[in-house]
Amino acid sequence: MTYRTIHTSYGLRRQAAAEAAGVAINLTHMAIGDGGGVDVTPNEAQTQLVREVYRAPVNRVYQLPNDPSTYVAELVLPANVGGFVMREAGLFDADGGLFLVGNLPTTVKPTAADGAFSDAGVRLLFKASNASVVTLQLDPAVALATHSWVTNNITAAALLPGGTTGQILKKVSNEDGDTEWGDASTANVVVDVIEEKQSLVNGQTLVTLNECTTRGLVVYVDGLRVPDDEWTKHATDPTKFTFNTPMVGAHELIAAQNEPVGDAPAPLERSRNLSDLQSAATARANLDVFSRSEARQMAPAGLVAHFARSSAPAGWLKANGAAVSRTAYADLFAAIGTTYGAGDGFNTFRLPDLRGEFLRGLDDGRGVDPLRALGSAQSDANRSHNHSATTASSGSHNHNATAANSGGHAHNASASSAGTHSHTATASDVGDHQHDSAWGEHPNSGTAPFGSSGRANGYGSNSTDTDNPGWLTSGAGGHGHSVTVDQSGAHTHAISVPEAGAHTHTLNVANAGAHTHTITVSAVGEAESRPRNVAMLACIKY
Structure with missing residues (x-):
């Protein structure tokens, strides 16, 4: 079995982002797992251990002295924690993401109930090309000396020698370790704060105090406190100190001695970016703000x-x-x-x-849009449907029509040929009658005239004209006359139709009765179905 520690995919992204943004990664917790009962091989896609059995804040994260690009994350499992097998370990950042994952040789972590117990230490090593991307940290409560070693070797008497019964240990100054044993009944002296102002010039580093000393001194520039690690006391002269970085431009200095903040680390120092908070979670709760991981969940x-x-x-x-x-x-x-x-x-x-x-929305079993998989696509469509169309009944009605005026004109007409024929004619019977004749030569005897006293026999007997006597024909008796009409040959008769002049013709359109008309609905629309x-x-x- 090969044992190793690797960056997860998340860890590689966090490291790249930290280098790009210049924001260090805080590695805060380590977890131990039992691998689900079997040996495991680390996988960069992991976001958690196979089966986690214990998690606690790391004791420290530090660089190897002989290889600054190699870092060590260290966790101490105290004696009272155990009852499981250790096969895997993971290192988590402040956002709760799995930064490193590694496998361990199978190791039993017993408890007192097992009849054997001890502290156990787990170290995970990893590389970082840029030292600024990892925050080095140390839990002073647990360095890699075990709890048992501390209990057996470090005592109050060894750490703080001297003093007698009844005495207490007092601070003499703000310097680390500057303490003394004194009588408990001795009252502490309360002193006033001493302040002085000076004007700083461009490029100035050395400051000589007139009223204050550097013992218990707090330094402000333009109203902002200068952290203690940004200025240095003079080695022998308590009236002098030096800024680690020269001033840029003109500024105002306020030096305050015996100020309470000079006796304790300054809270919320700007240079620490809130890392000096006792509890970031409590601070977020008090400010009613979310952590980065909580915000990402939103x-x-x-x-x-x-x-x-x-x-x-x-x-x-x-x-x-x-x-x-x-x-x-x-x-x-x-x-x-x-x-x-x-x-x-x-x-x-x-x-x-x-x-x-x-x-x-995904149907997810509702049945409105069934058989759809997450992420599947549909083409556009319209639901099957019909269109109804009706024309209003016009009822029984007539249509008026007018013929266009045709202007003055004539119509030609011809009778058809009658063929060769003759016409028969008959004179009607006139009965028995005589014909009068004028005076003159008698048709039978010549020109003998009538006598003055009478008429010739047979002539003029039916005449009543006594003043103009004439000849009378003899009676013909009742008879008729036959009339023959010559044949006219084949011919036609021309017929002339008189010109009617300008006129119109009136047309009557018959009543169609109540009825409807058929309507065809044409297709309309564009290439897709869509709402506004x-x-x-x-x-x-x-």
């Missing part, structure tokens, strides 16, 4: 949001289907995996592509 990896801008904000990626690194975006990969594409199958995975898309919408940039949290 916008966890995989959250999709729309932004009224054309670029993704910090901590987000455009949801454009791109292939991205599985290690650089390990949290997002852990959240969505290869749901939207496996990328190259090894180093990358794909983001969802939400460009031009509407989002729909506004385009925003879809992004995903990583």
